[in-house]
Amino acid sequence: MDPDQLHPLQVNPQTQEPFLRLRKHENIILTPMRWQDAPHMVPIFNDVRVCNWMASPPFPFTLEDAEDWLAKRKPPVDNFLQHLKDAQGSESLVTAKGAPICSIREVNEDGTDLFIGVISFVRLFYGELMNTKSVDFERAEQNVAENSRLDVGDPRIIWSIGDFLAPSHHRQGIMTDAVDTLLHEWAIPRMGVRRIIVGAFTGNDGSVKVFEKNGFKHLRTIAEFKVIKGKMRGLHVLEWTSAESLEDHSLP
Ligand SMILES: CC(C)(COP(=O)(O)OP(=O)(O)OC[C@H]1O[C@@H](n2cnc3c(N)ncnc32)[C@H](O)[C@@H]1OP(=O)(O)O)[C@@H](O)C(=O)NCCC(=O)NCCS
Structure with missing residues (x-):
């Protein structure tokens, strides 16, 4: 029998929406993005406990900003899902271009759910961080271009993770669980992710x-990384590599 290209996602029988349940928090699921998420994003991105640590969303963050944010990110994520649906009937599992499930939702007892955040795997966009031995601002653009040219599933791709959670749900172990679940149940087996570099502003403990907690190792701290939204920010850089990744897979 042909494999289900959405494996290991489950499908909501009422809405036909695929979802992935977190390993430890059984009432939390990851789903595709929805246009209706926009108004729920506004208070989250206007809260200092979130916006202070995020590089891109503007502050103050309006409904129009939320709609723009979704308009930029939802179509590519939907495309990851379509690619898998189009591959149904293939004899073996295809490599996914990305994770089609990235919105974090808390499921209520009556089956309704609440948008509480996002976790996404993206190709690393800070090219200056790609060489683990040094920070190379001069090669940044070239590194990003090379990383984006690598074919889907290439173990040399350097991935990164972007995430945020509603402050009402902070410190309950949800994001630790979300990273663990998405990494081990989707990114490694279905996207072929083997190497990840993430950055977090200094102070974002x-x-x-x-x-x-997910096995990332501290690579360096850059005291003065960049001026972001008018403020000089420092950056902690952490790396994760799978046991299978090999030294000679690294970009120069
Ligand atoms: C960073 C963030 C995603 C963490 O999510 P979370 O679900 O609250 O994290 P967890 O509950 O899984 O916490 C993991 C550990 O960090 C600790 N922790 C969480 N928030 C903390 C904080 N503000 N200060 C210090 N420690 C903190 C937890 O206590 C836990 O440690 P423990 O297991 O030893 O108790 C969330 O705070 C957030 O959305 N922040 C704003 C956006 C952001 O920073 N995104 C990341 C950009 S790089």
């Missing part, structure tokens, strides 16, 4: 801990 929660984010650093989430990654460390």
